[in-house]
Amino acid sequence: MIGEWLIECLKGIGRFFLNPLFYLSIILAVVSGVRRMKRERKDFHVSIYPIFHELRYLFPAGLLGGLTLSVIAMAAGFTISFAMIAAATCTTIILAIAGNHRLLSPAFTLGAAFAALYAVKTLGLHLPLFGSAVSQTPQNSLAGFVILMGLLLSAEGIFMSRNSSKSGSPRLRKSRRGLTVGAFQSKRLWLVPVFCLMPAGPLVSHFHWWPVIDWGGHSYSVVLLPFLIGFQQQIQSSLPEEAVTRLGRQIARLGVLVSVVAIAGIWIPYLPVAAAAIAIAGRAWISYRHRVRENANPYYFTPQKEGLMILAVIPGTPAEKMDIKTGELIFKCNGTRIQHKADIYKALQKNGAYCKLDIIDTKGEIRFVQGALYEGDHHELGIITIDEKKKWDGNEAS
Structure with a gap:
């Protein structure tokens, strides 16, 4: 059988x-x-x-x-x-x-x-x-x-x-x-x-x-x-x-x-x-x-008055290694206040081998993440953001 x-x-x-x-x-x-x-x-x-x-x-x-x-x-x-x-x-x-x-x-x-x-x-x-x-x-x-x-x-x-x-x-x-x-x-x-x-x-x-x-x-x-x-x-x-x-x-x-x-x-x-x-x-x-x-209901992922909203994190990048999450808000990078994506580039120029971020998580609590940056790492830390209050451009999205 x-x-x-x-x-x-x-x-x-x-x-x-x-x-x-x-x-x-x-x-x-x-x-x-x-x-x-x-x-x-x-x-x-x-x-x-x-x-x-x-x-x-x-x-x-x-x-x-x-x-x-x-x-x-x-x-x-x-x-x-x-x-x-x-x-x-x-x-x-x-x-x-x-x-x-x-x-x-x-x-x-x-x-x-x-x-x-x-x-x-x-x-x-x-x-x-x-x-x-x-x-x-x-x-x-x-x-x-x-x-x-x-x-x-x-x-x-x-x-x-x-x-x-x-x-x-x-x-x-x-x-x-x-x-x-x-x-x-x-x-x-x-x-x-x-x-x-x-x-x-x-x-x-x-x-x-x-x-x-x-x-x-x-x-x-x-x-x-x-x-x-x-x-x-x-x-x-x-x-x-x-x-x-x-x-x-x-x-x-x-x-x-x-x-x-x-x-x-x-x-x-x-x-x-x-x-x-x-x-x-x-x-x-x-x-x-x-x-x-x-x-x-109102949109969740919108440009913020203070800080930079994280829309997504690219796998295998420094941002993922630092455990940055979707929906969190970056308001400081290496001690510099952040409002736009360009502000992160400027802050990283102070210390190109190290990154310290002050983050407000999805519960509204402040946390700190940090990590070393190496040659060949993603030049934007691997984050996708919503950072500009601008009118819709039909070429931006499908």
Whole structure:
């Protein structure tokens, strides 16, 4: 039996690389990196992160999340039909092209797939590629599909919260008064591989309670499915880490609610439909509330009367080594008061090998940082700032 399971798992991993979502995720991550670099260079004349920054975060968090979800899915015996896989893949590809990262929440990708499958089942349609397979889908199998959607929605929220400090790219914007201000585009992709069961295959159940959620068959095969999760929001009225963490917690709680309602749908008809509707409406509402909040509140990253606002810190530079953070305010450098970026250059000329900064942190407390400067270090310490009260120039930002 162990040998049979091992062979099936290896076959399932092989099927993973046949799914177009695996290759689409890589393409989207690379394209996203190229576009970000072009925007950063246009805004700041330097790229903050390397071109493969998005690709770097595509797999690690997703692999850990996928392992956790795989344990849950295999323990419960989730089965997923070819029709479900095809529907989820098609909706993800369409939404990725239509809305880039914005529409790649499981609430939208799997929610749209569920809506299509449920409509076909309710109307009793016979699709050319699937025959009557969809219309004959048992109630608890559709409930299992929505449970998986709820779990992936919770995973989206957890990924956002844990990667909140790494998911933002600075940009310049025009304020309501026509001034140049700073904002963040928080954007991330995660590829989550999850082991599930497909009906028909060499594996059979050895426990009376397993599988809990099944297609209605008696034999199964293993498949490793890639689920693509995306997130994109603009943040301008608060620190990006705080905003993304808040959104992540809201989405994670929504995912738990969807999963609970969907589990009840195994026994109560129409609850899976209600759970899918809650997921779609709830996720859209969270994004809408965030946009309203951002537009109503004042900009966080603006030119200051005293000091220099830090918009971002370039990785690997002296500023990062001195632990300077986004949102902090530099008001002295080597004992000289700072108002503009040029003031830092003048202060460093007093002692080109050493830098001492007086900083007001995001809690309003004063702290002191210092460090040695070496030949070849970034000539601007590696900080991106908002330091001039000037009218918007359309050439500064995209």
